[in-house]
Amino acid sequence: MSVVSLVPYEDALASYDPVMGLEVHVELGTKTKMFCGCSTELGAEPNTQTCPTCLGLPGSLPVVNAIGVESAIKIGLALNCEIAEWCRFARKNYFYPDMPKNFQTSQYDEPIAFNGYLDVQLEDGETFRVEIERAHMEEDTGKSSHVGGATGRIHGATHSLLDYNRAGIPLIEIVTKPIEGAGARAPEVAKAYVAELRELIKALGVSEARMDKGQMRCDVNLSLRPNGTEKFGTRSETKNVNSLRSVERAARFEIQRHAAVLSDGGSIVQETRHFHEDNGTTTSGRIKDNAEDYRYFPEPDLVPIAPSREWVEELRAALPELPRVRRARLQAEWGLSDKDMQSVLNAGAVEPIQETIAAGAPADQARKWWMGELARRANETGTDLAEQPITPAQVARVCALVAEGKLNDKLARQVIEAVLAGEGEPDAVVEQRGLAVVSDDSALGAAVDQAIAENEAVAAKIRDGKVAAVGALVGAVMKATRGQADAARVKDLILEKLGVQA
Amino acid sequence: MTDLIRYTAAETASAIAAGEVSAAEVAQAHLDRIDAVDKKVNAFLHVDTEGALKAARAVDEKRAKGEKLGPLAGVPLALKDVFTTEGVPTTCGSKILEGWIPPYDATLTSRLKDAGVVILGKTNMDEFAMGSSTENSAYGPTGNPWDLTRIPGGSGGGSAAALAAFEAPLAIGTDTGGSIRQPGAVTGTVGVKPTYGTVSRYGLVAFSSSLDQGGPCARTVLDAALLHEAIAGYDPLDSTSIDAPVPAVVEAAKLRDVRGMRIGVVKEFAGEGYQAGVMQRFNESVELLRELGAEVVEVSCPSFTLALPAYYLIAPSEASSNLARFDAMRYGLRVGDDGTRSAEEVTALTREAGFGDEVKRRIILGTYALSSGYYDAYYGSAQKVRTLISRDFDAAFAGVDVLISPTTPTTAFPIGERADDPMAMYLADLCTIPSNLAGNAAMSLPCGLAPEDDLPVGLQIIAPAMADDRLYRVGGAVEAALNDKWGHTLLEEAPAL
Ligand SMILES: [Zn+2]
Numbered sequence: 001m002s003v004v005s006l007v008p009y010e011d012a013l014a015s016y017d018p019v020m021g022l023e024v025h026v027e028l029g030t031k032t033k034m035f036c037g038c039s040t041e042l043g044a045e046p047n048t049q050t051c052p053t054c055l056g057l058p059g060s061l062p063v064v065n066a067i068g069v070e071s072a073i074k075i076g077l078a079l080n081c082e083i084a085e086w087c088r089f090a091r092k093n094y095f096y097p098d099m100p101k102n103f104q105t106s107q108y109d110e111p112i113a114f115n116g117y118l119d120v121q122l123e124d125g126e127t128f129r130v131e132i133e134r135a136h137m138e139e140d141t142g143k144s145s146h147v148g149g150a151t152g153r154i155h156g157a158t159h160s161l162l163d164y165n166r167a168g169i170p171l172i173e174i175v176t177k178p179i180e181g182a183g184a185r186a187p188e189v190a191k192a193y194v195a196e197l198r199e200l201i202k203a204l205g206v207s208e209a210r211m212d213k214g215q216m217r218c219d220v221n222l223s224l225r226p227n228g229t230e231k232f233g234t235r236s237e238t239k240n241v242n243s244l245r246s247v248e249r250a251a252r253f254e255i256q257r258h259a260a261v262l263s264d265g266g267s268i269v270q271e272t273r274h275f276h277e278d279n280g281t282t283t284s285g286r287i288k289d290n291a292e293d294y295r296y297f298p299e300p301d302l303v304p305i306a307p308s309r310e311w312v313e314e315l316r317a318a319l320p321e322l323p324r325v326r327r328a329r330l331q332a333e334w335g336l337s338d339k340d341m342q343s344v345l346n347a348g349a350v351e352p353i354q355e356t357i358a359a360g361a362p363a364d365q366a367r368k369w370w371m372g373e374l375a376r377r378a379n380e381t382g383t384d385l386a387e388q389p390i391t392p393a394q395v396a397r398v399c400a401l402v403a404e405g406k407l408n409d410k411l412a413r414q415v416i417e418a419v420l421a422g423e424g425e426p427d428a429v430v431e432q433r434g435l436a437v438v439s440d441d442s443a444l445g446a447a448v449d450q451a452i453a454e455n456e457a458v459a460a461k462i463r464d465g466k467v468a469a470v471g472a473l474v475g476a477v478m479k480a481t482r483g484q485a486d487a488a489r490v491k492d493l494i495l496e497k498l499g500v501q502a
Numbered sequence: 503m504t505d506l507i508r509y510t511a512a513e514t515a516s517a518i519a520a521g522e523v524s525a526a527e528v529a530q531a532h533l534d535r536i537d538a539v540d541k542k543v544n545a546f547l548h549v550d551t552e553g554a555l556k557a558a559r560a561v562d563e564k565r566a567k568g569e570k571l572g573p574l575a576g577v578p579l580a581l582k583d584v585f586t587t588e589g590v591p592t593t594c595g596s597k598i599l600e601g602w603i604p605p606y607d608a609t610l611t612s613r614l615k616d617a618g619v620v621i622l623g624k625t626n627m628d629e630f631a632m633g634s635s636t637e638n639s640a641y642g643p644t645g646n647p648w649d650l651t652r653i654p655g656g657s658g659g660g661s662a663a664a665l666a667a668f669e670a671p672l673a674i675g676t677d678t679g680g681s682i683r684q685p686g687a688v689t690g691t692v693g694v695k696p697t698y699g700t701v702s703r704y705g706l707v708a709f710s711s712s713l714d715q716g717g718p719c720a721r722t723v724l725d726a727a728l729l730h731e732a733i734a735g736y737d738p739l740d741s742t743s744i745d746a747p748v749p750a751v752v753e754a755a756k757l758r759d760v761r762g763m764r765i766g767v768v769k770e771f772a773g774e775g776y777q778a779g780v781m782q783r784f785n786e787s788v789e790l791l792r793e794l795g796a797e798v799v800e801v802s803c804p805s806f807t808l809a810l811p812a813y814y815l816i817a818p819s820e821a822s823s824n825l826a827r828f829d830a831m832r833y834g835l836r837v838g839d840d841g842t843r844s845a846e847e848v849t850a851l852t853r854e855a856g857f858g859d860e861v862k863r864r865i866i867l868g869t870y871a872l873s874s875g876y877y878d879a880y881y882g883s884a885q886k887v888r889t890l891i892s893r894d895f896d897a898a899f900a901g902v903d904v905l906i907s908p909t910t911p912t913t914a915f916p917i918g919e920r921a922d923d924p925m926a927m928y929l930a931d932l933c934t935i936p937s938n939l940a941g942n943a944a945m946s947l948p949c950g951l952a953p954e955d956d957l958p959v960g961l962q963i964i965a966p967a968m969a970d971d972r973l974y975r976v977g978g979a980v981e982a983a984l985n986d987k988w989g990h991t992l993l994e995e996a997p998a999l
Pocket of ligand 1: 050
């Protein structure tokens with residue numbers, strides 16, 4: 001395997017201008033599949049959620065899932081698209097063992113939604129408009145797993161297993177127009193676009209859009225052209241990039257790789273590429289010369305879809321608050337500066353914070369945890385904040401324990417760590433680790449007496465009115481109780497014993 | 503009781519309902535007949551003796567309990583092997599589906615079962631319904647009961663032959679370009695292609711989705727109407743199904759009155775290539791309709807001459823995609839899976855071994871017609887022709903109630919005669935294809951024997967979409983007048999097997 005040479009990122013951008021196209025597949029959260037009544041629930045035993053239609057058995061026919069169409073229209077409207085007055089499904093013909101009919105029921109030149117845009121916010125708060133080419137409906141394929149070879153790849157495998165539970169799950173494919181003018185910020189734009197799209201899909205309630213579960217997958221098409229020129233270069237298509245961070249890294253890597261090839265006088269091969277999460281590189285997949293011909297034609301088993309204008313307007317009127325509007329509202333509600341709100345956005349913390357508040361925590365507390373401890377951890381592990389193994393409800397519970405005086409800050413941090421380590425719910429952690437704050441006077445009394453006895457000089461100052469010196473005695477008590485004492489109560493007790501008014 | 507096999511479906515049902523005979527006896531009589539003659543005819547690919555007797559006994563039990571029986575309860579039927587039948591093999595006449603036992607019933611199959619119809623078995627057909635002679639079956643040709651050395655038409659030759667050989671009083675066919683009507687014509691039986699979208703295609707293994715339509719085959723117009731009524735109607739499992747009431751075909755079949763109807767003779771369906779005896783019987787039918795009080799006029803449909811080439815682009819295009827699923831992965835034949843070959847290689851070997859020449863020819867034709875760069879010139883142009891043909895029909899039906907023509911240009915030709923000449927074979931469907939492209943309704947019924955070869959000639963009647971009742975009104979009147987004239991039905995002239 002030849003070593004891929006890379007040009008430093010800044011050097012690449014000094015000579016070349018990146019043009020991107022992003023194709024995002026979203027699995028809809030409909031209860032049933034796109035063309036049959038089978039369940040879309042994830043995680044079932046292989047091939048238990050199938051029927052003649054999604055297995056492509058001879059004689060079976062598709063029936064369009066109305067909720068699927070409605071979801072597609074909602075997405076189109078939220079992306080400021082025009083909604084087709086009349087459109088059809090089309091067959092995309094190609095052979096693959098996990099595709100039951102050996103054609104995918106999709107849409108070709110008549111997508112349900114087209115010509116829109118999505119404004120995305122970059123890390124410095126600047127807005128970038130990404131133009132949307134189309135959003136169309138299609139069905140997912142089955143899943144192959146290859147047995148006997150290394151790393152589950154087909155190469156070297158002795159046989160393959162096919163699971164058709166996923167076959168026929170509704171997908172919406174959202175395709176951008178070529179994204180030009182992003183320059184060095186192209187990878188950042190790609191990430192911000194996918195992040196904004198994910199927020200939007202979730203806000204619409206049409207999918208959970210979990211990238212880690214494959215409910216949302218992104219193909220990053222990228223080409224370079226010499227600065228100052230118009231004509232697009234040859235593109236590579238990096239397939240199925242499965243996290244926000246990877247989208248950014250894949251774009252960045254491809255810019256560096258393309259630049260290396262081009263500045264060496266070479267030319268880019270039009271091909272698909274695989275992104276590797278472990279080292280952030282891409283490797284060559286399938287060559288895509290122009291021989292690929294899907295022989296699209298209108299699906300004769302389905303009738304055209306003609307959404308009435310009244311219905312479309314009804315759906316438009318019923319759209320929920322979209323993420324941008326919502327963010328502005330939350331910023332006001334949480335009382336954040338533009339800069340603080342931007343850090344919350346950049347950390348991907350809006351949802352977690354909002355959900356934590358919804359679970360009963362005060363806004364400042366919720367933000368403190370997600371932007372502090374948890375953001376740091378996400379950063380260290382290179383994972384998305386929302387995917388940390390702790391729920392907003394659990395964070396809210398920790399906040400409640402603090403508010404009730406059962407935990408102090410230090411103990412709360414230990415509880416969070418324990419939850420992240422999989423030790424269970426906050427209350428269980430407190431119980432098992434015996435982390436509760438000691439505020440029982442009789443238990444504290446001895447420690448207070450001992451601290452006074454051992455620090456007679458400090459005690460004398462306090463008696464003389466230097467109340468501020470009480471901190472040193474509190475510190476001694478905390479140390480003696482290994483941090484589990486209720487500091488406020490300790491302070492009161494000391495002052496009481498020394499006969500001083502607080 | 504050998505007479506039982508000569509009863510019409512209507513007579514059989516009323517005899518069973520009246521308790522004159524049991525459904526089990528009727529089923530057994532037909533199973534015996536199949537046993538006796540089908541080695542010669544080869545109409546059946548699979549006889550479901552047990553299933554048939556069980557269904558018949560269920561009808562008898564229902565009657566014994568005093569429950570009301572439907573108009574076809576206990577009547578035996580031969581089902582074209584292109585409809586899925588739960589637990590009963592379905593091959594579509596192809597090696598590639600050998601051994602496949604469908605896990606589900608087609609909607610049409612369920613409707614037949616619900617109506618108490620007794621399914622005797624599955625009938626022979628051109629592989630995946632591609633052909634006009636049943637010679638393309640992977641399981642050997644079917645003989646025409648009028649002359650076993652001749653073709654029974656196709657693709658539904660098995661169903662038509664089963665009727666003409668008195669192996670079943672009713673049969674089901676599918677008509678993509680004439681596969682119900684042309685076999686009906688050459689075997690002296692009645693076949694109807696209902697309006698597209700009125701008989702569910704759910705469970706009909708697709709050849710060409712936008713053209714395929716299941717329909718009734720029978721020995722009389724009334725029997726066809728009874729079967730039509732049993733199988734037609736909206737089905738939510740078929741998106742192209744029409745959600746509207748089925749036209750009153752049984753009532754129309756009983757009317758026997760064409761006075762005041764306007765009937766158009768399609769000018770383009772005559773001339774070179776049309777057998778003299780076929781035209782003679784057709785012209786006599788035109789005269790007969792005049793005598794019966796209809797007004798007959800000549801109508802021109804100029805784009806019909808383009809129907810055949812358009813059909814041979816659209817049907818293979820859809821077929822190339824519909825037949826892609828036969829890849830050895832999930833069901834049917836699997837060739838070369840010896841642990842050393844890739845899935846792609848096994849798929850290729852299986853399709854090579856499993857499909858016959860005509861199927862391969864059409865897959866290649868369709869793949870080519872849909873290819874980028876050729877799509878507009880072939881598939882696109884064919885769709886435009888389709889629109890022109892519909893317009894010709896619309897214009898014609900603005901002036902007449904139905905159109906008539908010969909069903910086929912010739913009578914049954916000898917087995918093997920056109921086997922190596924696809925173009926000559928394709929001409930057999932010249933008159934039937936326009937109705938598939940337009941999606942309207944059409945019937946073929948016997949109108950005599952061609953004097954030169956004493957073989958049956960079919961009269962085709964075409965009605966606008968959703969006016970299927972007109973077929974039965976005209977067909978019923980012609981049938982009654984001809985039977986009166988002959989003193990018997992045409993099939994009584996068929997030689998004994
Ligand atoms: Zn299903």
